[in-house]
Amino acid sequence: MAPPTMKAWQYNSTHGSMEKNLHINDAAPQPVLHDDQILVQVHAIALNPVDYKVTEGPMPLRLIGSNLIPGLDFCGKVAKVGKKVDEFQIGEYVFGAKPGALANGCLAQYTAVDRNMLGRLPEGVKVEDAAGAGIVGLTGYQALAPNVKPGNKVFINGGSGGTGVYGIQIAKALGCHVTTTCSTPNIEFCKSVGADEVIDYKTTNIIETLSSKGKIFALAVDNVGSPPNLYKSSSSFLQPSGKFVQVGMTASISGIKQIGGNMLLPGFLGGGRNSYQMLVSKPSADAFRQLSEWMKEGKLRGVVDSVFEWEEAPQAYEKLKTGRARGKIVVRVPLDKEKERA
CATH class of the missing domain: 3.90.180.10 (Medium-chain alcohol dehydrogenases, catalytic domain)
Known part of the structure; x- marks a missing residue:
């Protein structure tokens, strides 16, 4: 046969x-x-x-x-x-x-x-x-769920792409206040999926805007890899116990060097001072059950x-x-x- x-x-x-x-x-x-x-x-x-x-x-x-x-x-x-x-x-x-x-x-x-x-x-x-x-939901869940609690402020760099759209919704389902970035045409779109505040990276200096708010964020999730000094500057807007999770990065030699520097360069030599994680999502039946439940409740679309x-x-x-x-x-x-x- x-x-x-x-x-x-x-x-x-x-x-x-x-x-x-x-x-x-x-x-x-x-x-x-x-x-x-x-x-x-x-x-x-x-x-x-x-x-x-x-x-x-x-x-x-x-x-x-x-x-x-x-x-x-x-x-x-x-x-x-x-x-x-x-x-x-x-x-x-x-x-x-x-x-x-x-x-x-x-x-x-x-x-x-x-x-x-x-x-x-x-x-x-x-x-x-x-x-x-599947991939973006699992990634967003594993970037956010272990690192936040209700009431936390979260910064998501890159809110209008696939990972960002799910990340915003997952952060809101977890009870967080969300600040994100996007280009001018996507501001209302990001707000429509739950973002509380949107920074237009086309017209605004992201790091200056975040730093002006003080050390208020419990977590930063970077879906973009730009600006390249975002992690090194994150101690100006992350809480001392706050964490920086890298999800996306430009597929280039400079991007690889950037990740290497973020992971290996200590703060006293010009590196970042907050905890840093390059996220690699792992299979998780529990994560998929939660994503399914949020879909059922209308919290994730x-x-x-x-x-x-x-x-x-x-x-x-x-x-x-x-x-x-x-x-x-x-x-x-x-x-x-x-x-x-x-």
Whole structure:
């Protein structure tokens, strides 16, 4: 008996850019399901910069594999469960993510996911809205939840991108006052997802504005990596016990040097004085349960910039690379013998 197949977008080269090398394989093998995994019939995926940044970077593709399927974030229906899985049932809707799954992503009709990287989709939440919650929701939760308590003031650098949009909402769900940054056209957008105060980085010096408020912030979350001296200056606006969490950074040699300096240079030699963490998100069933609960309560909602059809996936990545998306870019996936959920 032949193994089951599926439609999938794949690529074997990034010459000229990843999206220019994408092609549809109508007979790609379905993923093999391990005992502690769930096979999800994907209905929609949301794009992330990491989908292409790793393979377009210095890492040779031959060291990663061939027939690579991009995509980390998804929403869909449980098709099968592994022998050790009892918390998810066939037929229920879920959202989730695949951390670092470069060779076996989710821009396909099916994807196999570890049990601790899934959340249950609440009734009334659209598949497209939840598709982008996985990586950014998990990242935002792990950046914020361990480091704040209700009533704290939080600074989020970069509020209008995918990570920022979820970070603002998670901080508000945790009972915090949120100050964020964005460009002039996105000020009202950031306020609409919960930001209490917005700093326009196009017209305002971020560090001077934050420092003028005094040492009032319990936490700073940097989704951008700019200005480059933000961490070194953070002792002027962070409480002495306050923490600086790095989430995003420019993908360049200067960005790598910046992170190295932030992590290794002591304060008395010109480095930052507050606690610093370069966040690497980790699988967490508890985090996904909380994200699902906040969705159910209406405290966390997906913000979709645009939705592309299956055949338009390369154009979706082109738009992602412009850096102008407000919220998530979503691609719909054609279903296998089923009608899409309304």
